[in-house]
Amino acid sequence: MPATLSRSRSHPQGSTFVNGHSSSGDVEAIFGSNTFGLAEMKSRLPKAVYKRLMATIEKGEPFDETVADAVALAMKEWAVERGATHYTHWFQPLTGRTAEKHDSFITPNAGGGAVAEFSGKALVQGEPDASSFPGGGLRATFEARGYTAYDPTSPAFLVEHNGSATLCIPTAFASWTGEALDHKIPLLRSMEALNAQARRALDLFDEKVGRVYATCGSEQEFFLVDESFYLDRPDLVTAGRTLIGAAPPRGQEMDDHYFGSIPERVMAFMNAVETELYRLGVPVSTRHNEVAPGQYEFAPIFENANIAADHQQLMMMTLQRMAPRFGLACLLHEKPFAGVNGSGKHVNWSMSTDTGLNLLEPGDTPHSNTLFLFFCAAVIQAVHTHQDLLRASIATAANDHRLGANEAPPAIISIFLGDQLTDVFEQILDAGTATESKSSGLLGLGSPVLPTLPRHAGDRNRTSPFAFTGNKFEFRAVGSSQSVSFPLVVLNTIAAEAISDMVDRMEAKMGKKSSKKALMSAAQEVIAETIREHKAIVFNGDGYAQAWQDEAAERGLLNLKTTPEALGTLTDEKNVAVFERFGVLSERELESRKEILIEQYATTINIEAATTGTMLRTLVLPAAIRYLGELGEASGAIDGMGLDASGTRDTAGRVVTEVNALTKALKGLDKALEAAHKAKDEAAAMESKVVPAMAKARTSCDEIEKAVPADLWPMPTYREMLFIK
Template sequence: MARQRFDALRLVEERKPVNITPPSSKVSDYFGENTFGPSIMKEQLSSDIFNRLQNAIHRGERIDENVADAVATSLKAWAISKGVTHYTHWFQPLTGSTAEKHDAFFELSSDGLAIERFKGSALVRQEPDASSFPSGGLRQTFEARGYTAWDPTSPAFIIESGSGKTLCIPTIFVSYTGESLDNKAPLLKALEQVDKAATSVCQIFDRSIEKVQASLGCEQEFFLIDRALADARPDILLTGRTLFGRTPPKGQQLDDHYFGSIPSRVTRFLQELEIESYKLGIPIKTRHNEVAPSQFEVAPIFEEVNVANDHNVLLMDLMKKVASRHNFRVLFHEKPFQGMNGSGKHNNWSLITDKGRNLLQPSTKAKENLIFITFFINILKAVYDNADLLRASIASASNDFRLGANEAPPAIISAFIGTQLYDILTELEHNGDIKVKKGDNIYMKLGISKIPPILLDNTDRNRTSPFAFTGNKFEFRAVGSNSNNARAMTVLNTAVANQLDLFKKEVDKLIEQDEKKEVAIIDILRSYIPSVKKIIFEGNGYGDEWVKEAKRRGLSNLMDTPRALSVLKKPATSRLFKRMKIMTQAEVDARHEIRLQNYIMKMQIESRVMADLALNHIAPTAIRYQTMLIENVRGLKDIGLEDQTEETMITIQKVAKHLNQVKKLANDMTQERKRINNIENVEEKAIAYCDDVKEKYFEELRWHVDKLETMIDDEMWPLPKYRELLFLR
């Protein structure tokens, strides 16, 4: 094993940056060239078909057979002209990754000749075998049938792999009986509901607004590790993180990596990643070093949420392929290195009208600020009412290692809004009753005109807040780097849509009672502020004082995934999803079971890998080193230098102490895992894996192994060390 480590180190020293040549010096020359987007559709389709397709995309109108056939014909011709030989329905099952089944663009005619054919029916729907995808009890294993259905709101794209090209058609994935088996279908429903609810509220102020679109900008953090070094670490290969590893003397404490000069090999990787992304219409705008050594971030321009999510999932897959060509391995695990910053996927979310107005953009105009404050307070109310559900949406075995650590938001869901906006809420809360006569300046009476101009950067940023207002958007920072955004975005948009619906009904009721519209709005908003303030926290979310204060406020602090997911069993959760037509009770229950099973399997794998490394790699190395020291002591005694053996004997004893603990803990953990595997109830089993395996053994076993790493001869240590993984270029 030590030989593999040093062979890997020699390979790293020989690495040379891969030369990258962009297709053009101007991104605009090739941006979206592998995407069947609006501009290409307009060229390929008749004006009638194009307009009908756009109506389906933007207004939700049904796509009939003629439109589907016309689109399929044009799509096939465009794809074949670019060298495509196969097509696939690209979907996002509940495994957490993407899935695809490739079919060739040909059929056999009656006389046995091969012809290129792609019908509208093949575009709209396919029937992949669904038996091996998780369903959470929605169907039996022998019930294999599932359907993928075309999502026209997300453009088809071409993936290049080696010398082959495949046309990918974004789709939803449902069971034979119609239940959603993916992350996309609930997201599309949530986006439709937030559009309807937000548009309805907007029309209180402006009747011309006909549509509101949720937008998302997703910052993606990740680590890049040399592939040879990663391959020499079974824990990285099998779990995505280092289960053992001593923090090096120099880590990130000098903050010299953050926004520093990007290493040349990494620069080439990022250049190729951007080129391939631009071809697929993924608008990457930013790249930079992150806080931890070998940690980086890329961020795109904002897009509609569904497209942004598809692009992020596609980007992660693309990053793995490009990284391989540059002899890197990309790590998306939220906490791959202990003692170093973890990685998030910061979801920057806002609402945009069809008139181009950002509803979360403050203004200097009183009327526009009332619209802003209306949406601002309603969103905060939605977060307060659904805090536990939002926490569940970002829960995972890997994100548990990050949340609450020294660089990530805590597991307590709170919001940061800044002192200026907090003062505005306080003013509205205590403004008292307002009586308005005809002809009065309504905004002056409301005190709205006294609100100072709210600047775009009206507040400093708070890195410790899970849900922070950052000037003209909310940043959901607690989402993990390895997750699918669709889960968090489904919950957030559903919660906001539900709250806007309730708000509109309350306002309409007061207006029916002859209350002036603006006064009704303020009265309702004022009633929300006391509860909204419970989740607002402007201080250090990492501090112990916040944990105590959150408990006093009645906020949940769900530190692990099994307990965080328990909210999915609550009747209020089912009522919310049912009322908003997002998921049925069966679909919610299925997701609860699937995610618990996923947690169990992740903890089971990590425990098994940890025991294997401890017993089959670390322990034998420690024994060899111990034997070497014993031989040294024996040799010293043989030549009469017994008085020189004291320090070595102490080292032998320390090695023996840690070695014995490593073997004992690994064996005890294995026995505990066997016991837990006999538990039939999935929730009880997940909690047992959390409490009786992860919490009881992981850290203690790691501590003893890491102690051995500091004691054993460097030439003998089998695993690449942190200083090698993180600092070698």
Template structure:
């Protein structure tokens, strides 16, 4: 596809079916095709090398690239540019600057320009972003640095377009203030150790990439209804709500036909995503009412991270155009499934080989078994860190329930692969059962080839054919953080295995024999992390305890894992974090947990005191007045002792209970906010504020069921979860 087919094409195509996707995919990005057409050969090759992790640009080359990008962007209609980055808030940040600058040759007039230095480096105020103590408020200087491996892109707005330059964000002394820098560091570390391992197998790869495809779950509800609920607007989830008559009991929503209103949103979302080079592939209804999923094709990890952040932004903005509120919270509704983000993770060489693909005969694929063993070793040693990576106030609502993986980390491999490893560990030279055949016994239906592994939805870290699926990640969470953890722990495991092989090879003189010996030993040492059963069961919790697997049931417990010596050593020795950067992230995660619960508690308190209690009082007053009129009229049907009178008494008692509970919540909140110690404050929010909120909610939900619908001041679940027709 030539450059002429890309220019201006993005705004011209309005439907998915106007052209084949391959013709307009990435048309709103300065991708490899555009760069090759607009840059000199030497600059293009230098940029390509830089994007792949090596080389650099001279100042002259940087200026050539900047001018080419600016010209391309202006031809697309862009008037501004921004350095687009992901600070530790977990949401993207940007500051827009116009291309204009004074024309020195014509006073009073402006010209459009973008310098090489403006492309490569920006200087946002770092003092207003979370730093965990790395930066004082008066230390405002921070830098954004262009990430050339993630293509620049153009985002539209109501009256113009903006050129977005993906960047890393660091402090004045180079300290990482974002999620991208640690992810990139972990990718470099993993590539180095993986390449060392591949040398044993005489593999010609020059680089190994961690790759990811993140399945994004979400809810869509009517925007007007959502805007009438303060909890959805400010806490991103419903803090009160009685269960509707019909939830997900009939199991009729999963993979059901997609209603036109939602399908229209999905199609426009996919169109805009594809123009931005986001390879979205799969859409479907999820289990809960009004719950859906969108999944992309695999990409290298840092690009997958950028694209997932961009996709979440698009979902919200395009949803509003369709009158929909897109809810990315992990548990927006009680009583039905919450949402996750399954991170499918694997390793691939720069030549495109998937190192976790077992092939047709995994028992003979020693290279595959080596990398698989390293991954098992990594999760066995650092399963607690993997749990800590996805800990949040929101994710606590779903982990460990019968809808999401348990908070205990384990690995599922499937029967065939488990058999392969068991035989390998014992040193037996046996073949294993190949793929089976499913026959329906019906002439006009084809026989199907069975996969080597079944799917275990209760496993948090499951092997699914040629990748691991980390299912415990929360739907609103940036994937950069858990990906960084996986990369880092696998890199450490590979480093240790490589060292053991090298040491043994000195004695044996046979590298393959040394690999087999080291792998057999490691498989025997790590069996406790492998589990093929039901992760939801109470029996598994007991069994996991016997195996010595960590069980951090909530975020309060999970955050303590960051302070363990093994975690500190892993990140510092691996060059992922300095001691100060690691401490900063611990502080930020405590702060985010505390603030999330504080916001929820304040919203629930205000809703209860200013919306719900007054409305319930009005309902009780009208009902009581009706009984009084009935008694005055000598109508014995309605009396204080009649069923209706008893109903009012029950409602009044519950209202008094709610008032007492909201007063108690106020007291606990004051206590939590006055805690100066970080750990004590987190524990107060987790073990006192949250239970107080839960208790108040239970009472309010009962009151909702007793209160006249005409008096209830906010939309109910039955309205929010009604089919979007």
């Protein structure tokens, strides 16, 4: 038996307690209990302070720093009462994950004792080392100063660990020069841009609102493997995915894992994660088995996009932090196992007002809902105009493995509208206006005991990267391990531009006329013009078909298949212009992100290649050679008995062939790496030379795995990792 299977696994499979709290119970009672939310603020802050703080949170008014001391005192008292000993400015540098530096509340006093202190100054501003985070040229190595700034619109929260707790304060992170070094600053800027332009449109339509919010609900797919297997796989530990591994006899072909019964240990883990997320105010609403064996999903409901982005980071952090308590490891990589579905996080995006109006809600008669048609047409224009930006926003080495496969949409950005909306827009194109909407109807199931179901007016399309799904758009191409912030930044900014353009055109058509008739006439004309100019981006068919690749090319749509290709468009003139126009990212800030993303791509491939080489030389080849030694001894023994040893020699011959092929492939991988390091465009060389060399080495390795006995194979196999729970 392999060492990985004989290892003792101690984990609380039936555990119902997390940090001393029951993992079940009244959700309403625990929801948000570890957040310094509105209810806590209202109960602890002076009325005048609470009112000024709410003006910032709900109306976007500038933060009044005169209230900082009162907010800090109330926040500290709340946190200390719940066992907090330290606080941290929790921020999101351009690493894609979060960062934190813990400071103690305890301050020595003159009498030799200590008191718990936390000032408004400590709340509002921190100073981590900016040079140690990715800067993309914004900061030189010797320029170390950077600042974190309190974000009052996202609630502070407690993270509990080993009987104590830390107060985490969501913050933005900027350089000494004021340039954004994180994901939060451009996200907040983009939300403000969208708010301003959407309100211009709503004012034109005489809709009285105070504020428009980008909203987001991001699904999270992930894999779970036994922690002992994870620790015995250097590739999982180092690269987050299996770099070698033969396909098991059974993968996902039976389609029986999807929505299947959740294994007991996984259910215990999910319950504990849900409880923790509820305490942190994360509105998780769905959990289920995903398509691939060992793959699962959580999904929250819609929130303000800034808070949703923070909660997405909290969800990833919680999943990986809590998995070891159940003897598991959580894999967030987009493609941890070859041959089965990878993981994404579909970003469901919309726009809502402070009056409760969803601007992408079509209603029962979308043909007569001019406001909806206006905003929907704006999204169509935005996606068509900036398809390259959307593709670049989800470009990573990991995501390249899944885009275009049967678990993810293709790299070609297109929009799925569905039958009903497509028909409405076609009516507008043909006649200048729409007069009817296809009815949804009812669905009878042929049995009197089953209810008659209301049927949606159109089906869904799982192959579309950007699909309308009833009252929102679902950006399905976002990778499971990445921050949702940059995709949201792009969506908000390009939507703001399209809305602004359409409002300008409507105002020009109306001139000095202000009647409702003039407004509707101008709106219908602008909507028709927009759809006519940008209809090439709408595609309701099979995004996996080769015919679509050909048709997309004829339509002039981009097919940026790899990360280096996609990132190459990031600083094109039109992209720099849209970010600068709305004050979301300066040219320098955008260039820094391009440099960071390209460097991260090249570094990722380099780590994977180096890990592959090490595993093949120190694990795979020694195992194969040991097996050849056993075959040689067996062959000699069989000959000595006067029996036919040809079968044994044939087996040895096949193993030798693959060992020789693997040795040759390893030399090719070394050569490809050396060439990539010397190339002018290292990232492109990594993609064109190193990635294929890794694949070639893997092919021989996987053939060796199929031949070497299980007791000699030095690491857990796909069969073990995917199916043993």
